[in-house]
Amino acid sequence: MVIPFRGERQAGIVTPAQDRLHFVALDLTTDDRERVRALLQKWTTAAERMTAGAETAPGGAVGGNPEAPPADTGEALGLPAASLTLTFGLGPGFFDKLGIDPALRPPGLAELPRFTLDQLDPALSGGDLCIQACADDPQVAVHAVRNLVRIGFGTTAVRWSQLGFGRTSSTSTTQATPRNLFGFKDGTRNLKAEDGPELDRHVWVQPGDDPAWLAGGTYLVARRIRMHIEIWDRTSLTEQEVIVGRTKGEGAPLGATAEFDAADFAAVGPDGEPRIGEVAHIRLASAEALGGVRILRRGYNFVDGSDGQGHLNAGLFFVAFMRDPHAQFVPMQRALANNDVMMEYIEHTGSAVFACPPGLADGQYWAQPLLEA
Amino acid sequence: MADIADLQSRVTTVELTPVQLANGAKELLDEVATGKITGEEDRYSHTDLWDFKANVEGSQGAVAALRPVIDEKDPTLGPLLDERFAAVDALLEEYREGDGYRLYTDLTEDDIRRMSEAVDALGEPVSQVAGVVTS
Numbered sequence: 001m002v003i004p005f006r007g008e009r010q011a012g013i014v015t016p017a018q019d020r021l022h023f024v025a026l027d028l029t030t031d032d033r034e035r036v037r038a039l040l041q042k043w044t045t046a047a048e049r050m051t052a053g054a055e056t057a058p059g060g061a062v063g064g065n066p067e068a069p070p071a072d073t074g075e076a077l078g079l080p081a082a083s084l085t086l087t088f089g090l091g092p093g094f095f096d097k098l099g100i101d102p103a104l105r106p107p108g109l110a111e112l113p114r115f116t117l118d119q120l121d122p123a124l125s126g127g128d129l130c131i132q133a134c135a136d137d138p139q140v141a142v143h144a145v146r147n148l149v150r151i152g153f154g155t156t157a158v159r160w161s162q163l164g165f166g167r168t169s170s171t172s173t174t175q176a177t178p179r180n181l182f183g184f185k186d187g188t189r190n191l192k193a194e195d196g197p198e199l200d201r202h203v204w205v206q207p208g209d210d211p212a213w214l215a216g217g218t219y220l221v222a223r224r225i226r227m228h229i230e231i232w233d234r235t236s237l238t239e240q241e242v243i244v245g246r247t248k249g250e251g252a253p254l255g256a257t258a259e260f261d262a263a264d265f266a267a268v269g270p271d272g273e274p275r276i277g278e279v280a281h282i283r284l285a286s287a288e289a290l291g292g293v294r295i296l297r298r299g300y301n302f303v304d305g306s307d308g309q310g311h312l313n314a315g316l317f318f319v320a321f322m323r324d325p326h327a328q329f330v331p332m333q334r335a336l337a338n339n340d341v342m343m344e345y346i347e348h349t350g351s352a353v354f355a356c357p358p359g360l361a362d363g364q365y366w367a368q369p370l371l372e373a
Numbered sequence: 374m375a376d377i378a379d380l381q382s383r384v385t386t387v388e389l390t391p392v393q394l395a396n397g398a399k400e401l402l403d404e405v406a407t408g409k410i411t412g413e414e415d416r417y418s419h420t421d422l423w424d425f426k427a428n429v430e431g432s433q434g435a436v437a438a439l440r441p442v443i444d445e446k447d448p449t450l451g452p453l454l455d456e457r458f459a460a461v462d463a464l465l466e467e468y469r470e471g472d473g474y475r476l477y478t479d480l481t482e483d484d485i486r487r488m489s490e491a492v493d494a495l496g497e498p499v500s501q502v503a504g505v506v507t508s
């Protein structure tokens with residue numbers, strides 16, 4: 001399947017979450033605006049071609065001058081587009097290094113506060129730019145990132161990158177809810193593509209928000225969350241369900257029976273205690289507890305080999321989209337970091353925020369509305 | 374792998390075909406990228422940045438020999454190569470100590486990352502030379 005590259009909004013946000021991810025954060029190695037503009041144009045051309053299932057350039061893999069290295073690296077030859085989306089974002093360093101007018105800098109890029117128990121590794125955090133490649137085939141996603149990184153040499157360098165092997169969220173009512181590595185359905189009560197006005201309210205930067213060029217765009221918050229799955233696996237089913245606030249099998253809120261039954265946060269059990277505990281993950285993260293705040297979660301499971309101590313280096317690469325990280329992610333993560341019992345089983349090891357421009361009209365290149373604002 | 378001294382001597386006497394020269398320029402940088410930067414090469418015992426510098430100079434010499442053809446076929450490539458070679462040179466200068474360079478063992482991870490980035494930035498246009506001179 002081919003997902004259109006151009007349109008009012010960037011693809012890869014409310015697009016039904018594909019199964020695989022390759023996410024890359026890059027740093028600019030130049031402060032020359034013209035050079036960056038030239039790269040963004042080249043990237044856009046290559047990205048558009050790849051999302052249509054084509055090589056980075058016509059005849060790119062084997063059709064060129066045999067004395068020259070092929071323009072396309074070739075590992076996606078013969079593979080379909082596999083729903084590839086390439087979502088582009090700008091980090092704080094992009095504005096600093098290029099000396100962009102402070103009036104054009106998205107205020108949401110202000111540094112996130114430190115949260116309780118954060119164990120952030122600078123080598124897995126930040127970045128001047130990001131490209132999120134999602135596809136139904138991991139080879140297609142990796143091919144896209146690899147070729148864009150290659151095109152960027154001399155203007156950008158990879159800061160960190162993350163593979164995700166399975167989606168942990170559904171972002172459309174047409175999708176079945178997948179499971180994260182704790183074995184729980186994830187994404188049941190997510191914002192979804194079909195949520196229309198709720199998306200305008202919580203995800204898309206609106207006309208009138210600051211800065212104007214970002215209207216129709218959004219912010220991406222990425223958190224690499226290591227999950228201590230071995231410890232979780234020694235926890236009783238009851239305890240696991242109490243921590244999440246939902247049943248493991250069906251994914252129903254405690255006290256209800258079906259996955260999509262409403263969570264009744266006021267319900268009290270025969271013991272006089274709330275059915276969904278005061279510090280259950282879904283209560284702490286709910287709009288009800290946070291003055292109406294919601295986000296669109298679009299994360300991926302990862303296992304980056306092992307940790308040298310006999311454990312899998314596993315976790316959830318949390319990706320979420322929202323209109324204002326400081327009004328949405330920050331209070332939500334603060335509530336979780338301070339009170340969520342799940343924190344005993346997880347560790348946030350990486351963090352980054354990017355501003356994702358609106359979608360591209362015909363002929364436009366990535367970040368053009370900013371660079372020509 | 375091309376031998377630096379041999380390549381340099383032959384560059385001056387121009388015994389190599391343009392493709393051989395271009396590939397020699399590329400291989401000298403490949404050697405820097407895969408061995409000399411990462412410090413994984415024990416073969417070069419007590420290596421310092423001299424080896425790095427020698428490879429870059431060899432590569433630059435080979436490219437210089439081809440420069441008239443490059444300029445004729447793709448006028449944008451030459452200036453880009455000049456700039457990227459100059460960036461690597463400037464970076465190396467930062468590590469000059471007396472008559473030589475700082476030892477690898479004294480470089481920080483950040484130093485090595487910067488060098489690796491500069492060599493990647495140079496390696497891409499150098500890898501285009503063979504295609505351009507045969508186009």
Ligand code: HEM
Nearest residue numbers: 180184185186187188189225282285286287316332333346
């Ligand atoms: C490894 C880390 C995490 C795991 C395993 C996890 C797991 C879950 C599960 C199983 C659910 C219930 C199903 C659903 O409605 O999607 C859920 C809900 C939710 N989670 Fe997480 N989560 C994690 C981290 C986070 C983080 C970092 C945030 C945001 C700061 C977050 C925000 C939410 C929200 C907003 C909901 C929906 C709450 C509701 O309204 O019912 N989660 N999570």
